Amino acid sequence: MIIRDIETVKTVDWGNGLSRRFLVAADGVGYxxxxxxxxxGTKSRLQYRNHMEACYCIAGSGEVVELDGTSHPITPGRMYxxxxxxxxxxxxxxxxxxxxxCVFAPAxxxxxxxxxxxxxxxAY
Numbered sequence: 001m002i003i004r005d006i007e008t009v010k011t012v013d014w015g016n017g018l019s020r021r022f023l024v025a026a027d028g029v030g031y032x033x034x035x036x037x038x039x040x041g042t043k044s045r046l047q048y049r050n051h052m053e054a055c056y057c058i059a060g061s062g063e064v065v066e067l068d069g070t071s072h073p074i075t076p077g078r079m080y081x082x083x084x085x086x087x088x089x090x091x092x093x094x095x096x097x098x099x100x101x102c103v104f105a106p107a108x109x110x111x112x113x114x115x116x117x118x119x120x121x122x123a124y
Contacts, residue, residue: 002027006035012111016042016090017097025107032108038062038090038098047087051104054081059099065089074098 002023010021020035036055038044056079064080065071067087072080082088092098 002029016044017092019102021108023107025109027107030105030107032102032104034102034104034108036100036102038092038100040092040097041094043089043091045087045089047085048082048104049085051106051108052081052083052085053102053104054079055100055102057098057100060092060096062090062092062098065091074100 004022006020010024012019012021014036017036017038019037021032022035023029023031023033025032038060040060055074057074057076059076061076062074063071064074065088067089074080090098
């Protein structure tokens with residue numbers, strides 16, 4: 001059994017926010033669990049080429065925007081899943097941070113950070 005508290009897990013500044021890595025590859029469960037904060041007013045172009053990701057919003061607001069411009073509002077209680085390695089923009093509202101609980105499969109190593117550029121998707 002694995003028991004962890006938010007105060008003791010590895011915290012990574014991924015570029016436009018923080019990712020608290022509760023479960024990583026070294027834990028041997030096959031997936032990662034993160035508590036991710038996206039800083040208010042930020043826009044991140046992302047794509048996970050090596051992982052599937054599902055995110056559940058627990059606080060704040062923002063949107064996930066497909067590259068064709070289709071926008072999906074994100075508020076507490078909403079989940080989105082990137083089931084086709086979808087390139088997307090993750091946007092936090094200008095007035096509050098967006099907080100997500102995310103699952104990655106296969107698991108993250110735990111040290112990943114983004115290289116953010118509005119013209120190409122950061123990927124890991």
